[in-house]
Amino acid sequence: MGAEVERREFTREDRTRYREKVRRCLDALARMLTQSPFDTGQPMVGLEMELNLIGADRNAAMTNAAVLAAIDDPLFVTELGQFNIELNVPPRRLAEAGLASWEAEIRDKLNSADEAAARVDSELALIGILPTLRPADVTADHRTENPRYGLLDEQVFAARGEDLVIRMQGVEQLDLTTDTIMPEAACTSTQVHLQASPDDFAAHWNASQAIAGIEVALAANSPYLFGKQLYAETRIPLFMQATDTRSEELKAQGVRPRVWFGERWVTSVFDLFEENARYFPALLPIVDEADPIADLDAGRVPELHELNLHNGTVYRWNRPVYDTSDGAPHLRVENRVLPGGPTVADTVANVAFYAGLVRALATVERPIWTRMSYGTAQDNFEAGVRQGIDASVYWPGVGTGPVTDLVLRKLLPLAHAGLSDWGASTADADHYLQIIEQRCLRRRNGATWQTSHVGARESQGATRSEALTAMVGEYVERMHSNEPVHTWKER
Numbered sequence: 001m002g003a004e005v006e007r008r009e010f011t012r013e014d015r016t017r018y019r020e021k022v023r024r025c026l027d028a029l030a031r032m033l034t035q036s037p038f039d040t041g042q043p044m045v046g047l048e049m050e051l052n053l054i055g056a057d058r059n060a061a062m063t064n065a066a067v068l069a070a071i072d073d074p075l076f077v078t079e080l081g082q083f084n085i086e087l088n089v090p091p092r093r094l095a096e097a098g099l100a101s102w103e104a105e106i107r108d109k110l111n112s113a114d115e116a117a118a119r120v121d122s123e124l125a126l127i128g129i130l131p132t133l134r135p136a137d138v139t140a141d142h143r144t145e146n147p148r149y150g151l152l153d154e155q156v157f158a159a160r161g162e163d164l165v166i167r168m169q170g171v172e173q174l175d176l177t178t179d180t181i182m183p184e185a186a187c188t189s190t191q192v193h194l195q196a197s198p199d200d201f202a203a204h205w206n207a208s209q210a211i212a213g214i215e216v217a218l219a220a221n222s223p224y225l226f227g228k229q230l231y232a233e234t235r236i237p238l239f240m241q242a243t244d245t246r247s248e249e250l251k252a253q254g255v256r257p258r259v260w261f262g263e264r265w266v267t268s269v270f271d272l273f274e275e276n277a278r279y280f281p282a283l284l285p286i287v288d289e290a291d292p293i294a295d296l297d298a299g300r301v302p303e304l305h306e307l308n309l310h311n312g313t314v315y316r317w318n319r320p321v322y323d324t325s326d327g328a329p330h331l332r333v334e335n336r337v338l339p340g341g342p343t344v345a346d347t348v349a350n351v352a353f354y355a356g357l358v359r360a361l362a363t364v365e366r367p368i369w370t371r372m373s374y375g376t377a378q379d380n381f382e383a384g385v386r387q388g389i390d391a392s393v394y395w396p397g398v399g400t401g402p403v404t405d406l407v408l409r410k411l412l413p414l415a416h417a418g419l420s421d422w423g424a425s426t427a428d429a430d431h432y433l434q435i436i437e438q439r440c441l442r443r444r445n446g447a448t449w450q451t452s453h454v455g456a457r458e459s460q461g462a463t464r465s466e467a468l469t470a471m472v473g474e475y476v477e478r479m480h481s482n483e484p485v486h487t488w489k490e491r
Helices: 012-035 064-071 099-118 147-160 182-186 198-210 212-219 235-242 248-252 269-279 292-297 305-311 344-363 374-390 403-422 426-442 446-459 464-481
Strands: 045-054 076-078 084-092 123-125 164-169 173-178 189-196 318-325 328-339 392-395 399-402
Touching (some): 012 269, 012 292, 045 344, 064 076, 064 099, 099 123, 099 344, 099 426, 164 235, 173 182, 198 212, 198 269, 198 318, 198 328, 212 328, 212 426, 269 305, 305 318, 328 344, 344 403, 344 426, 374 392, 374 446, 392 403, 399 403, 446 464
Antiparallel strands (some): 045 084, 045 189, 164 173, 318 328, 392 399
């Protein structure tokens, strides 16, 4: 959820100073993009993996403080809900040691963490939305004790001025009224950080937007929320609604949501930061004493504190990130569309497909975003969310058809070429892209496996609650096997 902040009250003067400071950060960034040497060596890839905590009853376990104390590893941190934690996987180059060794390192970390969690009667679950989660689990009482989360909760509802209604019409219907952003804690994702140079950033971001619907369709793993079967990837509309600062009247006026697909292709990373500052008021107007222009004039690399803090409260599905490391600035695309799970093998396959395909599309002679409207990319995204691996999407030169056919016939070869450009080994590319290929051939991902399992149990007389509990138990067993989800037998 971002950087730590202290709990405080905000004044009108705070907001004015903050807006001015964000603009000063933008001025500094504009200078840097033309004058400063960014880290543009061999790009790095990093991961954030959000996890659920469950108990022996397969329900959410409100134990993240105890679990983190037992794990005792700074790479594991809190998340919004007491039933969430996050693993920050250190960035690496795709050519270094290989994707297979990266998978092994992640598995070792998670296995050690799971052993520690067991000491406090908890277990880790890699899944987009925990199917056994109940409305009573997402109240303010179960929010993690961290000032940032409390401030965000207060500021979102101060901006709204009223309670929040979460409403979805999928396979079944859900209506829920809440006075907290805590339902957002149900959304556990895998966030891929892909480094790009200033000159290449727009191409990488545009490519990421163009394939967002395809990513979601292939990886969907969140069909259930509070006992209801909704969309293949319910996590995405839930996140959009649970963090919405707009009243109904502001929605009717066309005010942009903070969870945002965007509305245009871009020509520079500056476009994205500038839009965030222009369209969205501050939620956490905390001003740092550093002056980014003075830092530049003195030959120092500015941290751009206010710009980064503001950027962290605008939830683009592909978010621009400015950061510094070892005294050098760099830029990343933070790809936020993927759910957690089902296995580490599936997660690394998703990363390989995304990174390879973005690389290929960002370097082609005639870019995809010159041949496809932005609105079509958003339509593809919404289709992937609703139908998952059964979605139909549009692609230039191909037309509209099943996403699986598009991936098998056109996109997998591109992803393979892109991974080669990144320096990944042929063996790694073959192995992980074969996982994506088999998902398409068998039309099976986490969402289809979950719904098949629950449907079969219900047809045998189980209640929805019983079927979900049994399914989560079997899911976790298979998750630990690390056999990709396309190999899991449906009931």
